[in-house]
Amino acid sequence: MIATFRIPGAGRLKQAETARFSFDGQSYAGVEGETLASALLANGVHLVGRSFKYHRPRGFLSAGAEEPNALVEIKRDSARRTPNVRATVQELYDGLTAQSQNRWPSLAFDVSALGDIASPLLSAGFYYKTFMWPKSAWKNFYEPRIRAAAGLGVAPDQPDPDRYSARFAHCDVLVLGGGAAGIAAALAAAETGVRVILADEQADFGGSLRFESGARIDGQDGFAWAQGAVAKLGAMDNVRVLSRTTAFGYYAQNFVGLVERVSDHLQNPGRALPRERLWQVRAKRVVLATGAIERHMVFADNDRPGVMLASAARTYLNHFGVAVGRNVGVYTANDSAYAAAIDLKKAGVGVAAIVDLRDNPTGSMIDEARALGIEVNFGRAVIRAGGKLRVSSMTVQPKNGGGERTIPVDAILMSAGWTPSVHLFSQSRGKVAFNDETKRFVPGTYAQDCVSVGACNGTDGLSATIDEAYAAGAKAAKDAGANTVKATKPKVDASESWSRGMLGAAPGAGPDTTVKAFVDFQNDVTAKDIRQAVHEGMRSIEHVKRFTTNGMATDQGKTSNMHGLAIAAETLGKPIPQVGLTTFRAPYTPVTFGSIVGHARGKLFDPTRKTAIHPWAEAQGAVFEDVGQWKRAWYFPKAGEDMHAAVDRECVTVRKTAGLFDASTLGKIEVVGPDAAKFMELLYTNPWEKLEPGRCRYGIMLREDGFIYDDGVVGRLAADRFHVTTTTGGAPRVMNHMEDYLQTEFPHLNVWLTSTTEQWAVIAVQGPKSRDIIAPLVEGIDMSDGALPHMSVREGRICGVPTRLFRMSFTGERGFEVNVPADYGQAVWEALWSEGQKHGACAYGTEAMHVLRAEKGYIIVGQDTDGTVTPGDAGLDWAVGKKKTDFVGIRGMARPDLVAKGRKQLVGLKTKDPKVVLEEGAQIVGDPKQAIPMTMIGHVTSSYWSQNCGRSIALALVAGGRDRMGETLYVPMANAMIEVEVTGMVFFDEKGERLNG
Amino acid sequence: MLLIRCPYCEEERPELEFRNAGEAHIARSADMAATSDDDFEKFFFIRSNPKGIIYERWRHMHGCARFFNAVRDTVSDRFLMTYKAGEPKPAKLPGASE
CATH class of the missing domain: 3.50.50.60 (FAD/NAD(P)-binding domain)
Structure with a gap:
């Protein structure tokens, strides 16, 4: 069926390929290859939306990407619901479903259009003025209502199922x-x-x-x-x-x-x-x-459906074969609208009149229009469009005033000129x-x-x-x-030639008028709004823009910027270049989040790193936690256990027999070369030159400012080779920090750095039975205390594969860390696990690891330190080489504020009620009765229930903390004032006897 | 996204491969421990933040991993030149007046 407004023989579409589509539930026929706008116009539909602020009925302004009005929702299924699609861009396909937006209950009768009547309240800057009093009403009353009434489409409420490349x-x-x-x-x-x-x-x-x-x-x-x-x-x-x-x-x-x-x-x-x-x-x-882009004419009610750009009407006719009306009027300030009138007239569409603002223009276009019998009026303005849901007339007046004449039309084609x-x-x-x-x-x-x-x-x-x-x-x-x-x-x-035109408001919408002559259709900004902004003190076009929101809608003012600027300039009495053009910013037209995100979502958003032992932990039912990109086993609950019970059992088992812990995520850097020890001397606070091969040391790395940056156990494998470990999260930045100094400050040192984090799987075996578990599997390493004392490292074989076996402890128990090539990680773990089973050992996760280390007062960089903590603050002065003349941070550490009295120092806290577990991050005060706001003297950095101690334990940074031993302090919480005692940081085995136990 | 020439790879590569590493030509004292408070303040805290030509360090993180120096115009974001770490501040800048 040929729709009513299709012109036989016009346009370039193959008329045979019919596409059915629906708009607001009504079914229509269109032609494949045309836009939704063209198809609706072919069916005589101009009313397609309601405006942002005043809910005024709106139709199509353009035939392209600059469209401010005809925004619709395209729905393919419940998840594929795209709001704010320009109907002038969306191509038609069979079955397309579109809906209008920002109207209730219906497009033709919209309750909120009362906003149009109440519009004196909604003028430029209304947000800042009208709804300010009483203050509380903004949040609870005005804002929710304005938000509900204003706005464009509704965002989809389901994940986007589409693929973007x-x-x-x-x-x-x-x-x-x-x-x-x-x-x-x-x-x-x-x-x-x-x-x-x-x-x-x-x-x-x-x-x-x-x-x-x-x-x-x-x-x-x-x-x-x-x-x-x-x-x-x-x-x-x-x-x-x-x-x-x-x-x-x-x-x-x-x-x-x-x-x-x-x-x-x-x-x-x-x-x-x-x-x-x-x-x-x-x-x-x-x-x-x-x-x-063609500009519209700024006159009263120029937003009525059916009022559109002349070039748009030509596109609909010449490209899509659709007439935008049966009896159109033309309002122009340049030649190009004549071409539209001529094309439409030749296609059999009635052209009621051309109204040309210019006084006595000449040219072939004008002659041709006249020759076709079109009425041409010079020096006249359209001062008003009639009609509401569709334009019904245009009222014409000589531009310097005089008698009005109203001409019935069903469309007005306008052109104020072209904006590059x-x-x-x-x-x-x-x-x-x-x-x-x-x-x-x-x-x-x-x-x-x-x-x-x-x-x-x-x-x-x-x-x-x-x-x-x-x-x-x-x-x-x-x-x-x-x-x-x-x-x-x-x-x-x-060729055709059209240039020139006019900028700003046309006669009838001048400074002395209060009509609604729209400059920016999408944001409902009128010529009057722009003048008002200037009158209220806005001088720069950037201020006028923000006050009125002219050009700030999703069309970015493609049709409105120049008019707005001209009106502001005229009101300011300044030439246009002095008022300035607002800055254009990307994107030119709205871009979907999907296209920016592409494949980088869900599992592909960020890499997930898993250790070699991950599959075993998963099979054991471990609960995992995210640590950076790593998945780490958090705890291993047995049937019926909650987290608390599982962690208590794991902590007790490690100290009673032994536990296996996957420490593979530790950062590992191999520092190799003739100057390796010299390099380590410069990068860590500790002395390294005299550390014998085969021994380990706990190292502290500072930044140049003297604050703790990272820590870890370092094993010296040979005179020229160190196996450095870093915190899990710190590995990349420590490597960068080392490379930076090696390449730029100490390039004379002959050293190579290699990240080996993923090369080694690390299995910590900790507890009194740890040696019994490992020994049967090890070849070539004497595991006696004499040959392999605490803080030593040996190379040998375990289960037939190479290992670097560290004797070290992050639990305070006799402990080992078994490094094996990652490919053998799971096999060696399983072998150790079956040995461990003979001794009643458990697997433990990161939570138990945290509790066990806190029981011993071992710090975690980044939890117990925060980038403002010196080795002295953390009680780690012993790890700073006193005889050293240089290392990164040596000068920063000596700054007056860093050696002053009263700095926050790391201490232990015991709650007076042993059952109460403090909240990490909770603030600490001295006098609980002081007035609010209280003086806070520190905060809790680590806090756990310790089953081994039978009470809660905590670490805290407290001002002058080490001088407060035994003092009672307070932790104010919302519902309680918790009393705590300042203690040392070691809660379990204070003498450290169990390292060899 | 800027194009940055790595002086070690001798190629222009997209910014994605690089990391900025702060201002260049701020030498660490050979006798750090003896640095005065004022000199340490200048060394560690004070940066020039110019509108115009800045000398800065970059690292070809996802390439050769080398640190190098660059001269960039902070107004236009244009890289005027890059050179290897340790080389002196260039006396003449190509196209600086452009």
């Missing part, structure tokens, strides 16, 4: 915009053989050739020429042609972000295709051929320049290797555009390294 690309010449200029530039560059990418946001290349019926190039209709040229480009090996692809951001050094809409136009995209593809392109040269699209140029940090004669901003000073051609450069006329673009394309290729080749420049046989 991403590609990096490099090219010599990147051409942005596929109109006549872009195609000509791409042809010139491509012929030289350099790598070219040509991208355009539309489904069909051609830009304004889609509607410019008067253009002829190389003997063909302009649009047909464009299709032929793009087909030719697409067939070249050195060219990539991307349609439906928007360049949204222009970044440093010719790095351009583009989004390709791969499957939004397909009925059944299938699983093979991503929804969108992000292209990150690095180009040697960029050609900007982004065209120009300098968005990408401006994003590239180029500076625009104002051309006073043509009243437009055009590219001025370039900041990057790019060039603007055609309408976006302020170049008028097809012939001049193609000359300029073709030359620029050839030069870009040459600059990128191409050889000159014989040129075959396209020849322009006929």
Whole structure:
């Protein structure tokens, strides 16, 4: 069935391919290949939305990406519900379901449209003024209501099931915009053989050739020429042609972000295709051929559905074969709207009148319109549009005042002139320049290797555009390294020319009026709002913009910026360039989060690191915790155990018999070379030169400021080889810290650093029975206390594989850490586990590890220290080499504030009630009765229930802590004041006898 | 995303491969322990933060892993040149007046 407003013979669509679609539940027929906007217009539907603030009925303004009004929700299924889709961009497919937004209960009757009547309350800056009193009412009353009433679409409430892909690309010449200029530039560059990418946001290349019926190039209709040229480009090996692809951001050094809409136009995209593809392109040269955007006329009620840009009406007619009305009026300040009137008239649409603001314009277009019998009025203005849900009339008046005349129309086509699209140029940090004669901003000073051609450069006329673009394309290729080749420049046989126009409010919407003449449709900003902003003291255009929100909607003011600027300038009595243009920022059009995120979500968001022993722990039912990117076994609950019970059992078992712990995540760095000991002397506070091979030492690393940066046990394997361990989270930064000093401060030292974190699986076996468990599996290492004392390391074999066996302890018990190549980690663990079973050993997790070390007062860097703790504060002075003359941090440590009295020092805390476990992070005060806010003298850094001690234990940083031993302090909580006693940091086996027990 | 030339790899590579490492040409004293409070303050805390030309350290983290020096214009973000760690501050900058 041919819909009512389709013009037989007009447009370029194959009429046979019908697509059924629905809008607000009503079913319609459209044609595949057209936009949703075109299909709705073909069915006579203009009313498609309600405005942001006043809920005014809105229709289509444009036929492209600049559309401010026609935002709809496209729903494929419950999860695929996309709000704020521009109906002028969305292509139709069979079964498409669309809904209007921001209306209740229905589009035609919207309760909130009362906001329109109450609009004196909602003028510019209303947020800051009207709803301020009483203060409490803002949060509870005004804000929720305003938020509910204002706004655009509703965000989807389910995870996005679609797939988004991403590609990096490099090219010599990147051409942005596929109109006549872009195609000509791409042809010139491509012929030289350099790598070219040509991208355009539309489904069909051609830009304004889609509607410019008067253009002829190389003997063909302009649009047909464009299709032929793009087909030719697409067939070249050195060219990539991307349609439906928007360049949204222009970044440093010719790095351009583009989004390709791969499957939004397909009925059944299938699983093979991503929804969108992000292209990150690095180009040697960029050609900007982004065209120009037509401006609307600013007059009273210019937002009524049916009032639209003249070029949009032409696109709907010439490209899609759809008439936007049966009896249209035209309101213009330049020639281009005449072309729309002529095309429509020739297609059989009634043109009631052309109202031209200019006094006595001349030209072939005007003559042709007259010849077709169209009424043309000069020096007159449309001062008002009639109608509500659809425009019904235009009221005309001589522009200097006089008698009004109301002409019935069902659409008004308007054109105030064309604004060059300098968005990408401006994003590239180029500076625009104002051309006073043509009243437009055009590219001025370039900041990057790019060039603007055609309408976006302020170049008028097809012939001049193609000359300029073709030359620029050839030069870009040459600059990128191409050889000159014989040129075959396209020849322009006929073209249309339209330039000039007007900026700002038209007569009837001037300073003395209170009418609603919209400047920014999407944010409901009127000419009056902008004047009011100036009257209220806004001087800079950036302030006017923020006060009125002009140009701040999702369309980024593509149609409104220049009008807003002109009105502000007029009100300020300043020339336009002195008021300034607001900055253009990426993205050019809204970009989905999906395309930015790409594959990096869910499991692919961040790597998950698992140890070699992870599968065993998983099979044992371990509960895991995240430590950085690592999954670490937290505790191993037995049937019926909660975390508390499991951790208590693990802690007791380790001290009674033994426990196995997966310590593989510890950072490990191999420090090797003739100067390895010298390097260690400089990077750690401890002395290393005299440490014998085969022995270990607890090392502390500082930053230059003297604060603790990392710690760990270091084994000296040979005179020139150290096995350094770091904290789990600190491994990468410690490696970076070491490399930094080695490469830049101590390059004279002959040392190599290798990260070996993932090369070694580490199995800690701790407890009185630990040696009994390990010994049967070890070859070539004497495990007697004499041969392998506490803090020593030997190389040998375990279960037949090489091992570095450390005798060390993070529990205070006799302990070992078995390092084996990661590939053997699980096998060796299982062998140790079955030995351990004979002795009643358990596997323990990170929670028990934390409790056991706290019972011994061993600190965890990053938990008990926070980047402001010196070795002295942590009670680790013994680990600082007193005779050393240099190490990183030696000077920082000696700063006056770091050696002053009263610094926070690490101490133990025992609650008076042993059952009470403090909260980590809780603040500590001296006098519980002092007035609030209390003076806080420290905080709890670690706190646990210790089953081995039969009470709670805690570590804390307390001002002057070591001088407060035995003192009673207080931990104020919401419901209690907890009494604590300051103690030493060792809660279990104070003499340390169990290390050899 | 910036393009940065690694003076060791002798190639321009995308910023993703690099990490900034703060201002360059701040030498650590050979006699650190004897540094005065004022000199330590200058060495550790004071940075120039210029509007314009900055000399800074970068590391080709996901490449050769070497630290090197770079001259960057903080206004345009342009890298004027890069050079190896340990080399002196360049006397002349290419294209500085551009």
